[in-house]
C-alpha cells in the first residue's frame with residue numbers, strides 16, 4: 019500500500035510506518051493516525067508567520083500538527099516535527115474543525131494558518147477544517163515544504179488560499195545532506211503550480227557558506243515563476259543538529275542580497291531582532307509602502323501602512339497584496 | 355530617551371525603546387555597553403553556561419560603569435527544571451551551580467548580596483485541558499497554576515466546578531477585592547480566574563507546546579537572605595534594599611526556581627502573595643519586589659494580551675509592558691545602577707536600572723542579547 023500524499027511515496031503495507039509516521043494502511047486505504055490532534059492553536063500577528071503580503075496587520079490563528087517528511091538538520095521545531103508522533107499525541111490539543119474555527123473567532127483571527135510542521139502530514143483533518151472555516155468566511159493559509167505529489171498539491175490548493183513555501187536549496191548535495199531528500203524538482207514544480215492560482219510567498223533559510231551561493235539562482239527561478247513573488251530570506255537560527263553552528267553573518271548575507279533586488283522587488287531578510295530589511299517599497303517609485311518591525315523569534319509586526327487600497331500612495335502602482343487589506347491593518351480583527 | 359541595543363551576534367543596532375525606531379547613537383556609554391555585549395554572547399536558556407554568563411557580564415559591566423546598586427537574575431536552573439528531565443542529583447547539581455555563580459559574583463564584586471528565591475519547582479502531575487470549553491481560557495506569563503476564563507457558558511462553569519484538578523474558581527470581583535488596594539482596569543481582568551491544584555498546570559489555546567517537566571511548587575512563602583530581618587512580605591524587600599543602599603553597595607539577586615526547600619543560603623521565609631494567591635516566578639513577582647506593592651493587575655494573568663498587540667503598541671521589545679514603571683527600585687535610586695539577567699526581556703522594565711543587559715530569547719530560541727539604557731546622565 020503506497021501513500022501518495024508526498025513525494026516520499028512510502029510503502030505502508032504490513033504496518034510499515036512511513037517517513038512521517040502520520041499515516042497507516044487501514045484495509046487498503048490510507049488513514050490518518052491522529053486526526054484533529056493539534057500541536058498549536060495560538061493567535062499571531064500574520065507578519066510573524068511570516069506573511070508580509072496577506073492582510074497586513076491582521077491576526078491569524080496558527081495551528082500545526084506533528085510529524086514531517088523532511089529531516090532538516092536545523093529544524094527549529096524538532097520537538098514536534100521530529101518526535102515520534104505516538105509519544106507526543108497525548109499532549110496534543112483535540113479540537114474538532116468547528117472548535118478550531120470558534121477559537122479563531124473568539125480570538126479575533128480573520129484567518130487560520132497551518133505552521134509548525136507540514137500540512138501534508140494531516141490532509142484529512144485539514145480538508146475538514148477547510149470546510150468548516152469556509153462556512154464561517156475564514157481563509158486558510160499554510161507554510162509548506164511543497165514536497166507533495168501533483169495530486170496532493172491540488173489538494174493543498176483546494177484547502178489553502180495563501181502559501182509560504184520553503185525553498186531551502188537547489189543543489190542535490192545540499193538537499194541530500196541538509197534536508198534528506200533526493201531532488202528539489204518536485205518543490206520547484208509545486209511552487210510553479212501553486213503560484214499560478216494562489217498567493218505564494220517563499221522562504222529560504224540561509225546557512226553561510228552552504229547555500230548562500232545559490233541566492234542568485236533561486237531569485238532567477240522565482241522571478242521566472244512570478245516576477246513579484248515575495249521572498250523571505252531567513253538568517254538561520256542554529257537549532258537541532260546544527261545547534262553548535264555559527265550564526266550566519268548578517269552584513270555578508272545582506273550584501274549578497276543586494277544583487278538580487280534587481281531581480282525581485284520584494285526581498286526580505288529577517289529572523290533576527292531589529293532587521294532593517296523587512297519593509298516593502300513600491301517597485302514603481304521606490305516609496306516606502308509598508309513598514310514593519312522585526313523581533314526575530316518574537317515575531318514580526320506591521321508598523322505602518324502607506325497604501326491607498328492595494329496601490330502605492332505616491333504613484334498608484336499596484337502592490338502585491340492578498341486578502342482584505344484595509345480591514346486588517348486599520349482595525350485589527352477584534353470580533354468578539 | 356531610553357535606548358535598546360540589540361546584539362544579534364556580530365551585528366548590533368540601537369533603537370528607541372518606546373517607539374522601536376532605529377537610532378544612530380554612538381555615545382561613549384553606548385559604545386561601552388555594546389562592547390560588553392560583544393564580549394558576552396548569550397549561550398542559551400538551557401545551556402549550563404547560562405548562569406556563568408550572568409556573573410561574567412555583570413562583572414564586566416560593573417568594572418566599566420561602577421554602579422552602587424546591581425540587580426541580577428539567575429534563571430538557568432528554572433528553565434532546565436521546567437523543560438529537562440532531571441534526577442534529584444541533577445537538581446542538586448543545578449542548585450549547587452547557581453550557588454557557586456552567585457558566590458563568585460559576591461566574592462569578586464564585594465557587594466552586599468540580598469538574595470530572593472522566587473519559589474521552588476515540583477514535578478508536573480497532570481494537565482488540566484481547558485481548550486474545549488465554549489468560552490475562551492487563556493494562560494499567560496508562563497503561568498501553570500492560573501488561567502483566565504472569558505465568556506464562559508453555563509456548561510463551562512459546571513465543567514470547571516466539577517474538575518478534580520481545579521482547586522478554586524475566583525470571580526473577577528473576588529479577585530479584585532483580595533487586592534482592593536491595587537489599582538486595576540477591571541475590563542482587562544478575566545471574568546474568572548481558575549486555580550489549579552498543586553502540581554497541575556492548565557493547558558489552553560495560546561500555550562507553548564514544549565513538554566513541561568516541572569511546575570512551580572506552592573509558593574505562599576519564598577526565601578530571602580536571612581539578614582533581611584525586617585522583611586516579612588515580598589512588598590517589604592524594596593525598603594530593606596533601599597535602607598542598605600544608604601550605607602553601601604548592594605546587589606539584589608533573584609534566583610529563579612528555588613524555594614524554601616532548596617535555598618542554599620541561610621534564609622527567612624516571607625509571604626509571596628495574599629491568602630490563596632501566590633506569585634509564580636515571573637514579571638508580576640519581580641514588579642512586586644521592585645516597586646514594593648502588589649502587582650497582580652498591571653498585566654493580569656489570563657488576559658487577552660493579543661488584543662493590545664497592534665501597530666500602535668509601544669515598547670515593542672518589552673514583552674507585555676506598555677510603559678516604564680515609574681516607581682521601580684532603580685528608577686528612583688540616585689546612584690548608578692545596573693541589571694543583568696537571563697530571564698526574558700522584562701528586567702529593564704521591572705527594575706528601571708540605568709543600564710540593563712538581558713538575554714533576548716523567546717520560547718528558548720536564542721537570538722542574542724538586549725541592553726537597555728534608561729539613563730545616560732549618571733555616566
Ligand code: SF4
Pocket residue numbers: 021022023024025026027028035036037038039040041086087138139
Ligand atoms: S505523507 Fe508521510 S507516509 Fe505519506 S508519503 Fe509522505 S512521508 Fe510517507
